[in-house]
Amino acid sequence: MSSLIYIHGFLSSPQSFKARQLQQWLAAHRPDVQWHCPHLTPYPEQTRHTLETLVDRFLAENQPVGVMGSSLGGFWATWLAETRNVKAVLVNPSVSPWQFMPEYLHRDLTAWHGETVYRLNETHVEEIRACERAILLPHNYWLLVQTGDETLDYSRAVARYRDCRQTVEDGGDHSFQGFERYHQQTIEFLLGPAAMRSDTAATPPLFSGEITTHYG
Template sequence: MRDPNITKVLLSLHGFHSSPGSLKAQQMREYLQSEHPDIHFICPQLPVFPEQMWQTIESIFNQYEGCEIAVMGSSLGGFLATNVAQQYAAKVILINPAVTPDLLLTRYQGEQTHPHLLENYFIDQDYVQQLVALNVDLINLPKNIWVLLQENDEVLDYREALKKYAQCKITCEKGGDHSFIGFERYLAEIIHFLY
């Protein structure tokens, strides 16, 4: 049973082979505890398969039904958060989001060991198809999405996100990297946008 006093929830979705211990999640958790204790922060350890990742997200939305739920997603978490915006009309922040993870992760085909779950699994055609099934072609509520990009992202081409999210609010910085250096500068503004 959830706490009946919880009315606002921020769901944080980490990237591929990452964890709730990521720096951005820690920074947001600490900021909310200090400045917005009324916002309940959730950052689950996502399972290895995209289908299961989505089931985890759905279960959280079910658990906190009736609450105001917003989402921040980084990299693969940004890809998932785009689908959340579509399915639940939630406000989302995307940080260097993966636009075509089905293409990106074909490079990693074969056996994988998740560095945090220590679980062995395969990236194969089924895995890729699970990603394809979660893809959003046309964004129906662009006003609910704010995209943070840094041009020196060494993993993803930021121009793909510029194109996909052209109708959304976008902040694109020169320099930086895939982790989005200096994320803490935006914490207050992010919460203002989401709520």
């Protein structure tokens, strides 16, 4: 048995559309993969501890583990890829989250799918900045971005992960439209293929935008 850790974005939750969609796909097509999507607060030290504890447990058990992160989750997936040497799929990732955090300081914040109220301060900005890591293990990554991302500048991710495998699609948005087209391919990148089954044949991407893929 292998494990996938899905890392949701800022003030998101395990109930996000992409997370639930991927969880359902795994249940139907990859029952050999255990699904893990912890609820993460916006507090960096709490998030780092939660993710490290989870990954370290699997590594101690010699269990294959891969991570997938969306938006801010992509930043944390990068942290794990570099500090724990696990493979990571990054979906429209945040490259330098400490730059957007100041606008959220000293005010009540509520997650999209919950009622808990959070408050961030300058210490939290420094905590997440301290978790930045250089990309020293480019073979661990697959970056997927869409140029229509209205929240983050996709070109910054393309530049940061320039030596990594990349898929860049024209159009789309921050949620990465049509991500279900990549379920099988990304899971195989992270954890390898399933036993041969007739219903797991690769499906070519269907998207209106131009797709550019390169391997660093």
